[in-house]
Amino acid sequence: MKKQITISEIANELKLSKTAISFVLNGKGREMGISEQTQKKILQHLEHINYIPNVSARGLRTxxxxxxxxxxxxxxxxxxxxxxxxxxxxxxxxxxxxxxxxxxxxxxxxxxxxxxxxxxxxxxxxxxxxxxxxxxxxxxxxxxxxxxxxxxxxxxxxxxxxxVDNFQSSYNGIKHLINNGYENIAMISLISEQIQMVERHRGYQTVMDEVNKQYIIKSVVYHDAVADNISILQNFFIENSHIDAVFFTTNYLAESGLEAIRNLNLRIPDDLGVIVFDDDKLFRLFTPSITAIAQPIxxxxxxxxxxxxxxxxxxxxxxxxxxxxxxxxxxxxxxxxxxxxxxx
Structure with missing residues:
Protein backbone atom coordinates (compact mmCIF):
# COMPACT_ATOMS: atom_id res chain seq x y z
CA MET A 1 0.00 0.00 0.00
CA LYS A 2 1.36 3.39 -1.00
CA LYS A 3 1.81 6.25 1.43
CA GLN A 4 -1.31 8.44 1.82
CA ILE A 5 -1.20 11.41 -0.58
CA THR A 6 -2.04 14.73 1.04
CA ILE A 7 -4.14 17.60 -0.30
CA SER A 8 -1.01 19.78 -0.24
CA GLU A 9 0.79 17.37 -2.56
CA ILE A 10 -2.19 17.32 -4.94
CA ALA A 11 -2.36 21.11 -4.91
CA ASN A 12 1.35 21.38 -5.74
CA GLU A 13 1.02 18.83 -8.54
CA LEU A 14 -1.92 20.65 -10.15
CA LYS A 15 -0.62 24.17 -9.39
CA LEU A 16 -3.86 24.96 -7.55
CA SER A 17 -4.71 26.05 -4.02
CA LYS A 18 -5.46 23.57 -1.24
CA THR A 19 -8.76 25.39 -0.74
CA ALA A 20 -9.83 24.65 -4.31
CA ILE A 21 -8.95 20.98 -3.93
CA SER A 22 -10.86 20.82 -0.64
CA PHE A 23 -13.99 22.46 -2.07
CA VAL A 24 -14.09 20.00 -4.97
CA LEU A 25 -13.52 17.04 -2.64
CA ASN A 26 -16.52 18.17 -0.58
CA GLY A 27 -18.75 18.70 -3.61
CA LYS A 28 -18.76 22.50 -3.24
CA GLY A 29 -16.78 23.41 -6.35
CA ARG A 30 -19.63 25.06 -8.26
CA GLU A 31 -21.01 26.71 -5.13
CA MET A 32 -17.61 28.31 -4.44
CA GLY A 33 -17.15 29.54 -8.01
CA ILE A 34 -14.60 26.99 -9.23
CA SER A 35 -14.85 26.53 -12.99
CA GLU A 36 -16.16 23.31 -14.52
CA GLN A 37 -12.84 22.85 -16.30
CA THR A 38 -10.87 23.11 -13.04
CA GLN A 39 -13.28 20.78 -11.24
CA LYS A 40 -12.94 18.22 -14.02
CA LYS A 41 -9.15 18.52 -13.93
CA ILE A 42 -9.10 17.89 -10.15
CA LEU A 43 -11.53 14.96 -10.26
CA GLN A 44 -9.70 13.27 -13.11
CA HIS A 45 -6.40 13.61 -11.25
CA LEU A 46 -7.93 12.20 -8.04
CA GLU A 47 -9.27 9.22 -9.97
CA HIS A 48 -5.91 8.70 -11.70
CA ILE A 49 -3.99 8.52 -8.42
CA ASN A 50 -6.74 6.52 -6.66
CA TYR A 51 -6.88 9.15 -3.93
CA ILE A 52 -8.26 8.13 -0.52
CA PRO A 53 -9.06 11.22 1.59
CA ASN A 54 -7.38 11.42 4.96
CA VAL A 55 -10.07 10.77 7.54
CA SER A 56 -8.61 12.98 10.26
CA ALA A 57 -8.04 15.95 7.96
CA ARG A 58 -11.50 15.63 6.40
CA GLY A 59 -13.03 15.38 9.87
CA LEU A 60 -11.71 18.83 10.75
CA ARG A 61 -13.74 20.25 7.86
CA THR A 62 -16.89 18.14 7.68
CA VAL A 164 -6.05 -11.57 28.08
CA ASP A 165 -3.14 -13.24 29.83
CA ASN A 166 -2.93 -16.25 27.51
CA PHE A 167 0.15 -17.68 29.19
CA GLN A 168 -1.17 -17.61 32.75
CA SER A 169 -4.62 -18.78 31.64
CA SER A 170 -3.24 -21.86 29.89
CA TYR A 171 -0.79 -22.48 32.73
CA ASN A 172 -3.64 -22.46 35.25
CA GLY A 173 -5.74 -24.80 33.13
CA ILE A 174 -2.97 -27.39 32.67
CA LYS A 175 -2.01 -27.10 36.35
CA HIS A 176 -5.61 -27.85 37.25
CA LEU A 177 -5.45 -31.08 35.22
CA ILE A 178 -2.16 -32.07 36.85
CA ASN A 179 -3.55 -31.42 40.33
CA ASN A 180 -6.53 -33.64 39.50
CA GLY A 181 -4.29 -36.58 38.66
CA TYR A 182 -3.94 -36.31 34.88
CA GLU A 183 -0.41 -37.00 33.64
CA ASN A 184 -0.31 -37.53 29.88
CA ILE A 185 -1.91 -34.32 28.70
CA ALA A 186 -2.18 -33.53 25.00
CA MET A 187 -2.64 -30.09 23.46
CA ILE A 188 -4.71 -29.63 20.29
CA SER A 189 -3.83 -26.31 18.67
CA LEU A 190 -3.52 -24.40 15.41
CA ILE A 191 -0.60 -24.13 13.06
CA SER A 192 -0.02 -20.49 13.95
CA GLU A 193 2.72 -18.11 15.01
CA GLN A 194 0.31 -15.49 16.30
CA ILE A 195 1.12 -14.25 19.76
CA GLN A 196 -2.01 -15.54 21.51
CA MET A 197 -1.35 -19.11 20.31
CA VAL A 198 2.35 -18.86 21.13
CA GLU A 199 1.47 -17.84 24.69
CA ARG A 200 -1.06 -20.66 25.10
CA HIS A 201 1.61 -23.11 23.94
CA ARG A 202 4.06 -21.62 26.41
CA GLY A 203 1.63 -22.04 29.30
CA TYR A 204 1.12 -25.70 28.45
CA GLN A 205 4.82 -26.38 27.96
CA THR A 206 5.84 -24.63 31.19
CA VAL A 207 3.61 -26.85 33.32
CA MET A 208 4.69 -30.02 31.49
CA ASP A 209 8.33 -29.05 32.05
CA GLU A 210 7.67 -28.47 35.76
CA VAL A 211 6.27 -31.98 36.22
CA ASN A 212 8.81 -33.52 33.83
CA LYS A 213 6.19 -34.78 31.38
CA GLN A 214 6.53 -35.10 27.60
CA TYR A 215 4.80 -32.64 25.29
CA ILE A 216 2.01 -34.23 23.25
CA ILE A 217 1.00 -31.61 20.68
CA LYS A 218 -1.19 -31.83 17.59
CA SER A 219 -1.47 -28.72 15.42
CA VAL A 220 -4.06 -28.42 12.63
CA VAL A 221 -4.66 -25.92 9.84
CA TYR A 222 -7.05 -23.07 10.63
CA HIS A 223 -10.58 -23.59 9.30
CA ASP A 224 -9.96 -26.85 7.50
CA ALA A 225 -13.18 -28.63 6.65
CA VAL A 226 -14.77 -29.72 9.94
CA ALA A 227 -15.12 -33.32 8.78
CA ASP A 228 -11.40 -33.41 7.98
CA ASN A 229 -10.52 -32.07 11.42
CA ILE A 230 -12.71 -34.66 13.10
CA SER A 231 -10.99 -37.43 11.13
CA ILE A 232 -7.53 -36.02 11.89
CA LEU A 233 -8.27 -35.82 15.60
CA GLN A 234 -9.80 -39.30 15.70
CA ASN A 235 -6.59 -40.68 14.23
CA PHE A 236 -4.56 -38.66 16.72
CA PHE A 237 -6.47 -40.10 19.68
CA ILE A 238 -6.13 -43.63 18.29
CA GLU A 239 -2.38 -43.23 17.75
CA ASN A 240 -1.92 -41.71 21.21
CA SER A 241 -4.10 -43.99 23.30
CA HIS A 242 -1.94 -43.33 26.37
CA ILE A 243 -3.11 -39.75 26.80
CA ASP A 244 -5.51 -39.18 29.68
CA ALA A 245 -6.46 -35.52 29.10
CA VAL A 246 -6.59 -33.00 26.28
CA PHE A 247 -6.36 -29.20 26.17
CA PHE A 248 -8.05 -27.53 23.17
CA THR A 249 -6.64 -24.07 22.52
CA THR A 250 -9.82 -22.77 20.81
CA ASN A 251 -13.51 -23.53 21.15
CA TYR A 252 -13.97 -24.49 17.49
CA LEU A 253 -11.14 -27.03 17.75
CA ALA A 254 -12.91 -28.38 20.81
CA GLU A 255 -16.13 -28.85 18.87
CA SER A 256 -14.33 -31.08 16.33
CA GLY A 257 -12.40 -32.82 19.08
CA LEU A 258 -15.47 -33.59 21.18
CA GLU A 259 -17.15 -35.15 18.17
CA ALA A 260 -14.04 -37.23 17.51
CA ILE A 261 -14.05 -38.38 21.15
CA ARG A 262 -17.71 -39.36 20.90
CA ASN A 263 -17.13 -41.25 17.63
CA LEU A 264 -14.44 -43.31 19.39
CA ASN A 265 -16.79 -44.05 22.32
CA LEU A 266 -14.32 -42.53 24.77
CA ARG A 267 -15.81 -41.46 28.07
CA ILE A 268 -15.23 -38.00 29.52
CA PRO A 269 -13.58 -37.75 32.04
CA ASP A 270 -13.07 -41.47 32.75
CA ASP A 271 -11.05 -42.09 29.59
CA LEU A 272 -10.12 -38.54 28.74
CA GLY A 273 -10.21 -35.32 30.74
CA VAL A 274 -11.02 -32.19 28.70
CA ILE A 275 -10.37 -28.47 29.07
CA VAL A 276 -11.03 -25.76 26.46
CA PHE A 277 -9.68 -22.24 25.96
CA ASP A 278 -12.75 -20.01 25.34
CA ASP A 279 -15.98 -20.81 27.06
CA ASP A 280 -19.22 -21.29 25.18
CA LYS A 281 -22.65 -21.29 26.79
CA LEU A 282 -23.23 -24.76 25.34
CA PHE A 283 -20.20 -26.24 27.13
CA ARG A 284 -22.02 -26.07 30.46
CA LEU A 285 -24.95 -27.94 28.88
CA PHE A 286 -22.87 -30.85 27.58
CA THR A 287 -23.12 -34.22 29.30
CA PRO A 288 -20.72 -34.20 30.99
CA SER A 289 -20.24 -30.44 31.17
CA ILE A 290 -16.94 -29.11 29.78
CA THR A 291 -14.32 -27.23 31.81
CA ALA A 292 -13.35 -24.04 30.00
CA ILE A 293 -11.17 -20.95 30.30
CA ALA A 294 -13.65 -18.08 30.08
CA GLN A 295 -12.46 -14.80 28.66
CA PRO A 296 -13.96 -11.62 30.21
CA ILE A 297 -16.23 -10.60 27.33
Whole structure:
Protein backbone atom coordinates (compact mmCIF):
# COMPACT_ATOMS: atom_id res chain seq x y z
CA MET A 1 0.00 0.00 0.00
CA LYS A 2 1.36 3.39 -1.00
CA LYS A 3 1.81 6.25 1.43
CA GLN A 4 -1.31 8.44 1.82
CA ILE A 5 -1.20 11.41 -0.58
CA THR A 6 -2.04 14.73 1.04
CA ILE A 7 -4.14 17.60 -0.30
CA SER A 8 -1.01 19.78 -0.24
CA GLU A 9 0.79 17.37 -2.56
CA ILE A 10 -2.19 17.32 -4.94
CA ALA A 11 -2.36 21.11 -4.91
CA ASN A 12 1.35 21.38 -5.74
CA GLU A 13 1.02 18.83 -8.54
CA LEU A 14 -1.92 20.65 -10.15
CA LYS A 15 -0.62 24.17 -9.39
CA LEU A 16 -3.86 24.96 -7.55
CA SER A 17 -4.71 26.05 -4.02
CA LYS A 18 -5.46 23.57 -1.24
CA THR A 19 -8.76 25.39 -0.74
CA ALA A 20 -9.83 24.65 -4.31
CA ILE A 21 -8.95 20.98 -3.93
CA SER A 22 -10.86 20.82 -0.64
CA PHE A 23 -13.99 22.46 -2.07
CA VAL A 24 -14.09 20.00 -4.97
CA LEU A 25 -13.52 17.04 -2.64
CA ASN A 26 -16.52 18.17 -0.58
CA GLY A 27 -18.75 18.70 -3.61
CA LYS A 28 -18.76 22.50 -3.24
CA GLY A 29 -16.78 23.41 -6.35
CA ARG A 30 -19.63 25.06 -8.26
CA GLU A 31 -21.01 26.71 -5.13
CA MET A 32 -17.61 28.31 -4.44
CA GLY A 33 -17.15 29.54 -8.01
CA ILE A 34 -14.60 26.99 -9.23
CA SER A 35 -14.85 26.53 -12.99
CA GLU A 36 -16.16 23.31 -14.52
CA GLN A 37 -12.84 22.85 -16.30
CA THR A 38 -10.87 23.11 -13.04
CA GLN A 39 -13.28 20.78 -11.24
CA LYS A 40 -12.94 18.22 -14.02
CA LYS A 41 -9.15 18.52 -13.93
CA ILE A 42 -9.10 17.89 -10.15
CA LEU A 43 -11.53 14.96 -10.26
CA GLN A 44 -9.70 13.27 -13.11
CA HIS A 45 -6.40 13.61 -11.25
CA LEU A 46 -7.93 12.20 -8.04
CA GLU A 47 -9.27 9.22 -9.97
CA HIS A 48 -5.91 8.70 -11.70
CA ILE A 49 -3.99 8.52 -8.42
CA ASN A 50 -6.74 6.52 -6.66
CA TYR A 51 -6.88 9.15 -3.93
CA ILE A 52 -8.26 8.13 -0.52
CA PRO A 53 -9.06 11.22 1.59
CA ASN A 54 -7.38 11.42 4.96
CA VAL A 55 -10.07 10.77 7.54
CA SER A 56 -8.61 12.98 10.26
CA ALA A 57 -8.04 15.95 7.96
CA ARG A 58 -11.50 15.63 6.40
CA GLY A 59 -13.03 15.38 9.87
CA LEU A 60 -11.71 18.83 10.75
CA ARG A 61 -13.74 20.25 7.86
CA THR A 62 -16.89 18.14 7.68
CA UNK A 63 -17.18 16.48 11.09
CA UNK A 64 -16.65 12.82 11.92
CA UNK A 65 -18.70 10.03 10.40
CA UNK A 66 -19.34 8.58 13.88
CA UNK A 67 -18.61 5.09 12.58
CA UNK A 68 -16.04 2.55 13.75
CA UNK A 69 -14.87 -0.46 11.77
CA UNK A 70 -14.62 -3.71 13.72
CA UNK A 71 -12.65 -6.48 12.03
CA UNK A 72 -12.71 -9.91 13.65
CA UNK A 73 -11.58 -13.37 12.63
CA UNK A 74 -15.08 -14.80 12.25
CA UNK A 75 -18.18 -12.87 13.29
CA UNK A 76 -20.11 -16.16 13.63
CA UNK A 77 -17.70 -17.47 16.27
CA UNK A 78 -19.34 -17.25 19.73
CA UNK A 79 -16.38 -15.41 21.24
CA UNK A 80 -16.17 -12.74 18.54
CA UNK A 81 -19.93 -12.34 18.16
CA UNK A 82 -20.26 -11.82 21.92
CA UNK A 83 -17.50 -9.19 21.88
CA UNK A 84 -19.05 -7.48 18.86
CA UNK A 85 -22.48 -7.34 20.47
CA UNK A 86 -21.22 -5.63 23.62
CA UNK A 87 -18.98 -3.24 21.66
CA UNK A 88 -21.98 -2.27 19.53
CA UNK A 89 -24.13 -1.57 22.58
CA UNK A 90 -21.50 0.54 24.32
CA UNK A 91 -20.54 2.46 21.18
CA UNK A 92 -24.17 3.22 20.39
CA UNK A 93 -24.62 4.94 23.75
CA UNK A 94 -21.68 7.17 22.80
CA UNK A 95 -23.17 8.08 19.43
CA UNK A 96 -21.12 5.70 17.27
CA UNK A 97 -22.20 2.96 14.85
CA UNK A 98 -20.12 -0.18 14.29
CA UNK A 99 -19.40 -1.69 10.86
CA UNK A 100 -18.57 -5.40 11.24
CA UNK A 101 -16.50 -7.67 9.01
CA UNK A 102 -14.75 -11.05 9.14
CA UNK A 103 -11.16 -11.44 7.98
CA UNK A 104 -11.15 -15.27 8.21
CA UNK A 105 -7.63 -14.66 9.54
CA UNK A 106 -6.60 -13.92 5.94
CA UNK A 107 -4.07 -11.11 5.49
CA UNK A 108 -5.13 -10.07 1.99
CA UNK A 109 -8.78 -10.03 2.94
CA UNK A 110 -7.89 -7.76 5.89
CA UNK A 111 -5.97 -5.41 3.58
CA UNK A 112 -8.93 -5.19 1.22
CA UNK A 113 -11.31 -4.49 4.08
CA UNK A 114 -9.12 -1.69 5.42
CA UNK A 115 -9.19 -0.06 1.99
CA UNK A 116 -12.98 -0.32 1.90
CA UNK A 117 -13.31 1.21 5.35
CA UNK A 118 -10.93 4.02 4.46
CA UNK A 119 -13.18 4.92 1.56
CA UNK A 120 -16.14 4.83 3.92
CA UNK A 121 -14.36 7.43 6.06
CA UNK A 122 -14.67 5.48 9.32
CA UNK A 123 -13.35 7.27 12.38
CA UNK A 124 -11.46 4.35 13.91
CA UNK A 125 -10.67 0.65 13.84
CA UNK A 126 -11.06 -2.16 16.39
CA UNK A 127 -9.21 -5.16 14.98
CA UNK A 128 -8.35 -8.74 15.88
CA UNK A 129 -5.45 -8.72 13.43
CA UNK A 130 -4.49 -11.58 11.14
CA UNK A 131 -0.75 -12.06 10.54
CA UNK A 132 1.37 -9.88 8.26
CA UNK A 133 -0.71 -6.69 8.22
CA UNK A 134 1.78 -4.59 10.17
CA UNK A 135 2.37 -2.21 7.21
CA UNK A 136 -1.35 -1.49 6.87
CA UNK A 137 -1.85 -0.90 10.59
CA UNK A 138 1.28 1.23 10.69
CA UNK A 139 -0.07 3.41 7.87
CA UNK A 140 -3.37 3.89 9.69
CA UNK A 141 -1.42 5.05 12.74
CA UNK A 142 0.85 7.30 10.67
CA UNK A 143 -2.23 8.97 9.23
CA UNK A 144 -3.48 9.76 12.71
CA UNK A 145 -6.32 7.26 12.76
CA UNK A 146 -7.57 5.62 15.95
CA UNK A 147 -6.69 1.90 16.12
CA UNK A 148 -7.21 -0.64 18.90
CA UNK A 149 -6.15 -4.27 18.58
CA UNK A 150 -7.72 -7.02 20.67
CA UNK A 151 -7.44 -10.78 21.22
CA UNK A 152 -3.96 -10.71 19.71
CA UNK A 153 -1.42 -7.99 19.02
CA UNK A 154 1.39 -7.13 16.62
CA UNK A 155 4.47 -6.85 18.87
CA UNK A 156 6.47 -4.67 16.47
CA UNK A 157 3.89 -1.86 16.53
CA UNK A 158 3.16 0.72 19.22
CA UNK A 159 -0.61 0.48 19.17
CA UNK A 160 -3.35 0.29 21.79
CA UNK A 161 -4.35 -3.27 22.55
CA UNK A 162 -6.63 -5.29 24.81
CA UNK A 163 -5.46 -8.81 25.60
CA VAL A 164 -6.05 -11.57 28.08
CA ASP A 165 -3.14 -13.24 29.83
CA ASN A 166 -2.93 -16.25 27.51
CA PHE A 167 0.15 -17.68 29.19
CA GLN A 168 -1.17 -17.61 32.75
CA SER A 169 -4.62 -18.78 31.64
CA SER A 170 -3.24 -21.86 29.89
CA TYR A 171 -0.79 -22.48 32.73
CA ASN A 172 -3.64 -22.46 35.25
CA GLY A 173 -5.74 -24.80 33.13
CA ILE A 174 -2.97 -27.39 32.67
CA LYS A 175 -2.01 -27.10 36.35
CA HIS A 176 -5.61 -27.85 37.25
CA LEU A 177 -5.45 -31.08 35.22
CA ILE A 178 -2.16 -32.07 36.85
CA ASN A 179 -3.55 -31.42 40.33
CA ASN A 180 -6.53 -33.64 39.50
CA GLY A 181 -4.29 -36.58 38.66
CA TYR A 182 -3.94 -36.31 34.88
CA GLU A 183 -0.41 -37.00 33.64
CA ASN A 184 -0.31 -37.53 29.88
CA ILE A 185 -1.91 -34.32 28.70
CA ALA A 186 -2.18 -33.53 25.00
CA MET A 187 -2.64 -30.09 23.46
CA ILE A 188 -4.71 -29.63 20.29
CA SER A 189 -3.83 -26.31 18.67
CA LEU A 190 -3.52 -24.40 15.41
CA ILE A 191 -0.60 -24.13 13.06
CA SER A 192 -0.02 -20.49 13.95
CA GLU A 193 2.72 -18.11 15.01
CA GLN A 194 0.31 -15.49 16.30
CA ILE A 195 1.12 -14.25 19.76
CA GLN A 196 -2.01 -15.54 21.51
CA MET A 197 -1.35 -19.11 20.31
CA VAL A 198 2.35 -18.86 21.13
CA GLU A 199 1.47 -17.84 24.69
CA ARG A 200 -1.06 -20.66 25.10
CA HIS A 201 1.61 -23.11 23.94
CA ARG A 202 4.06 -21.62 26.41
CA GLY A 203 1.63 -22.04 29.30
CA TYR A 204 1.12 -25.70 28.45
CA GLN A 205 4.82 -26.38 27.96
CA THR A 206 5.84 -24.63 31.19
CA VAL A 207 3.61 -26.85 33.32
CA MET A 208 4.69 -30.02 31.49
CA ASP A 209 8.33 -29.05 32.05
CA GLU A 210 7.67 -28.47 35.76
CA VAL A 211 6.27 -31.98 36.22
CA ASN A 212 8.81 -33.52 33.83
CA LYS A 213 6.19 -34.78 31.38
CA GLN A 214 6.53 -35.10 27.60
CA TYR A 215 4.80 -32.64 25.29
CA ILE A 216 2.01 -34.23 23.25
CA ILE A 217 1.00 -31.61 20.68
CA LYS A 218 -1.19 -31.83 17.59
CA SER A 219 -1.47 -28.72 15.42
CA VAL A 220 -4.06 -28.42 12.63
CA VAL A 221 -4.66 -25.92 9.84
CA TYR A 222 -7.05 -23.07 10.63
CA HIS A 223 -10.58 -23.59 9.30
CA ASP A 224 -9.96 -26.85 7.50
CA ALA A 225 -13.18 -28.63 6.65
CA VAL A 226 -14.77 -29.72 9.94
CA ALA A 227 -15.12 -33.32 8.78
CA ASP A 228 -11.40 -33.41 7.98
CA ASN A 229 -10.52 -32.07 11.42
CA ILE A 230 -12.71 -34.66 13.10
CA SER A 231 -10.99 -37.43 11.13
CA ILE A 232 -7.53 -36.02 11.89
CA LEU A 233 -8.27 -35.82 15.60
CA GLN A 234 -9.80 -39.30 15.70
CA ASN A 235 -6.59 -40.68 14.23
CA PHE A 236 -4.56 -38.66 16.72
CA PHE A 237 -6.47 -40.10 19.68
CA ILE A 238 -6.13 -43.63 18.29
CA GLU A 239 -2.38 -43.23 17.75
CA ASN A 240 -1.92 -41.71 21.21
CA SER A 241 -4.10 -43.99 23.30
CA HIS A 242 -1.94 -43.33 26.37
CA ILE A 243 -3.11 -39.75 26.80
CA ASP A 244 -5.51 -39.18 29.68
CA ALA A 245 -6.46 -35.52 29.10
CA VAL A 246 -6.59 -33.00 26.28
CA PHE A 247 -6.36 -29.20 26.17
CA PHE A 248 -8.05 -27.53 23.17
CA THR A 249 -6.64 -24.07 22.52
CA THR A 250 -9.82 -22.77 20.81
CA ASN A 251 -13.51 -23.53 21.15
CA TYR A 252 -13.97 -24.49 17.49
CA LEU A 253 -11.14 -27.03 17.75
CA ALA A 254 -12.91 -28.38 20.81
CA GLU A 255 -16.13 -28.85 18.87
CA SER A 256 -14.33 -31.08 16.33
CA GLY A 257 -12.40 -32.82 19.08
CA LEU A 258 -15.47 -33.59 21.18
CA GLU A 259 -17.15 -35.15 18.17
CA ALA A 260 -14.04 -37.23 17.51
CA ILE A 261 -14.05 -38.38 21.15
CA ARG A 262 -17.71 -39.36 20.90
CA ASN A 263 -17.13 -41.25 17.63
CA LEU A 264 -14.44 -43.31 19.39
CA ASN A 265 -16.79 -44.05 22.32
CA LEU A 266 -14.32 -42.53 24.77
CA ARG A 267 -15.81 -41.46 28.07
CA ILE A 268 -15.23 -38.00 29.52
CA PRO A 269 -13.58 -37.75 32.04
CA ASP A 270 -13.07 -41.47 32.75
CA ASP A 271 -11.05 -42.09 29.59
CA LEU A 272 -10.12 -38.54 28.74
CA GLY A 273 -10.21 -35.32 30.74
CA VAL A 274 -11.02 -32.19 28.70
CA ILE A 275 -10.37 -28.47 29.07
CA VAL A 276 -11.03 -25.76 26.46
CA PHE A 277 -9.68 -22.24 25.96
CA ASP A 278 -12.75 -20.01 25.34
CA ASP A 279 -15.98 -20.81 27.06
CA ASP A 280 -19.22 -21.29 25.18
CA LYS A 281 -22.65 -21.29 26.79
CA LEU A 282 -23.23 -24.76 25.34
CA PHE A 283 -20.20 -26.24 27.13
CA ARG A 284 -22.02 -26.07 30.46
CA LEU A 285 -24.95 -27.94 28.88
CA PHE A 286 -22.87 -30.85 27.58
CA THR A 287 -23.12 -34.22 29.30
CA PRO A 288 -20.72 -34.20 30.99
CA SER A 289 -20.24 -30.44 31.17
CA ILE A 290 -16.94 -29.11 29.78
CA THR A 291 -14.32 -27.23 31.81
CA ALA A 292 -13.35 -24.04 30.00
CA ILE A 293 -11.17 -20.95 30.30
CA ALA A 294 -13.65 -18.08 30.08
CA GLN A 295 -12.46 -14.80 28.66
CA PRO A 296 -13.96 -11.62 30.21
CA ILE A 297 -16.23 -10.60 27.33
CA UNK A 298 -17.63 -7.49 28.98
CA UNK A 299 -14.21 -6.21 30.10
CA UNK A 300 -12.60 -6.80 26.71
CA UNK A 301 -15.44 -4.96 24.97
CA UNK A 302 -15.52 -2.10 27.45
CA UNK A 303 -11.77 -1.56 27.33
CA UNK A 304 -11.67 -1.67 23.52
CA UNK A 305 -14.39 0.98 23.22
CA UNK A 306 -12.80 3.06 25.99
CA UNK A 307 -9.43 3.11 24.19
CA UNK A 308 -10.90 3.87 20.77
CA UNK A 309 -12.96 6.77 22.16
CA UNK A 310 -9.93 8.13 24.02
CA UNK A 311 -8.05 8.20 20.72
CA UNK A 312 -10.93 9.77 18.83
CA UNK A 313 -11.43 12.55 21.37
CA UNK A 314 -7.77 13.14 22.22
CA UNK A 315 -6.89 16.73 21.38
CA UNK A 316 -3.15 16.20 21.47
CA UNK A 317 -0.79 13.51 20.26
CA UNK A 318 -0.39 10.24 22.13
CA UNK A 319 3.14 9.42 23.14
CA UNK A 320 2.62 5.87 24.35
CA UNK A 321 0.37 2.97 23.44
CA UNK A 322 -2.05 1.65 26.05
CA UNK A 323 -1.68 -2.05 26.84
CA UNK A 324 -4.55 -3.63 28.76
CA UNK A 325 -3.99 -7.17 30.07
CA UNK A 326 -7.02 -8.93 31.54
CA UNK A 327 -7.45 -12.08 33.58
CA UNK A 328 -9.59 -15.06 32.58
CA UNK A 329 -11.66 -17.35 34.78
CA UNK A 330 -11.33 -21.14 34.87
CA UNK A 331 -14.85 -22.57 34.82
CA UNK A 332 -14.36 -25.97 36.44
CA UNK A 333 -16.95 -28.52 35.35
CA UNK A 334 -17.35 -32.29 35.06
CA UNK A 335 -14.89 -32.93 32.22
CA UNK A 336 -11.87 -32.34 34.47
CA UNK A 337 -12.99 -34.05 37.66
CA UNK A 338 -10.21 -35.75 39.67
CA UNK A 339 -8.97 -38.78 37.81
CA UNK A 340 -10.10 -42.15 39.15
CA UNK A 341 -7.55 -44.82 39.99
CA UNK A 342 -7.51 -46.96 36.85
CA UNK A 343 -6.59 -49.99 38.91
CA UNK A 344 -9.75 -49.88 41.01
Missing amino acids: GKTKTIAMMVEDISDPFFSSIARVVEEIAYTKGYKILFSSTENDSQRARDLIQVFRRRQVDGYIIAPPPCIEPEISELLDDGLAVVLFDRTLPTLKVDNVL SEISTQAVKLILMSLTNKGFKTTAQNVLLKTALQIRESSQPRKNTHE
